[in-house]
Amino acid sequence: MLGITMVNIRLLRESDRPDVLEIARHTWDGYDYIPFFFDSWFKDESSHPVGIEFDGHIVALANLRVIDDGQTGWMEALRVHPNHRGKGLAVALTQYVVQVAKNIPVNRVRYTTAIGNATSLHLGETVGMTRKFDLAIHWQDNPAEISWHFSQRPMLEVTANDVYDDLIAAELLPYDTIIYDWKGIDATLDGLKKINSIAQFWVQKHEEETNSFSLGFAREDKSGSQWIFTIYAADTTGFLDHLSHHIHKASELKCTSIFVTYETRYTDVLSSLDWVKIDEDEDWALTLLELVL
DSSP: OOOGGGSEEEEOOGGGHHHHHHHHHTSGGGTOSHHHHHHHHTTOTTEEEEEEEETTEEEEEEEEEEETTTTEEEEEEEEEOGGGTTSSHHHHHHHHHHHHHHHTTOSEEEEEEETTOHHHHHHHHHTTOEEEEEEEEEEEEOGGGOOOOOOSSOOEEEOHHHHHHHHHHHTOSGGGEEEETTEEEEOSHHHHHHHHTTSEEEEEEETTEEEEEEEEEEEEETTEEEEEEEEEESSHHHHHHHHHHHHHHHHHTTOSEEEEEEOGGGHHHHHTSTTOOOOTTSOOEEEEEEEEO
């Protein structure tokens, strides 16, 4: 195991792109999102991408993105080339990123990972992070083939300004944090506006009060267009209404797959639907980890 002072950690450069793409090629069977976001890190003042250089090449990387009006350092895109795993590089990089967060400074560091990712969970533990909450996740291809439909209560499309006060009052969000596409952000008005700049929002109401909320957006990846959505609902009917709505939306937009994040109490509800394909090896939930600085 290598210590933080024994490796060459530096800021990434745009010229590191070939090395980063090579690492991404070995991540998630080549379906890593980093190739689609790498260039944006250098245009975003809130991003602090760093890497470990060995023999003239980047062999590990991570990004710290400052969010929540400067309160949070969001750790993301931690990757190590397979030829260099098992050497303690991920630990050294995690420790370095936490130090960057302290130097900025921010009040806390957060990230999400799959609950079955023991290595990632251990990395969080090495710097004193604790798990805040879990949410279920499910990926499935070919949404156009899903003929199931469920609609009991009307869905209303809203903006961040429309939903902010009601969403907080409804107490639907764990720790007032919204999770979307493995990312998290505080549900402030500014945070909601940032998400709303890339995603659409829908709510259901009962007696003028919001009792369910979801967001969704399309993202291009190597396999095509994926519809990504998150559902927060007070009851099963609300969950199924939003689920059906987003499947229809994905089909309408000709997305090749869907990825949903939702509350763990609805896992049995989802798995009971006859169109759901369950992969026993698939991660079924994510967790948010946090270190208060």
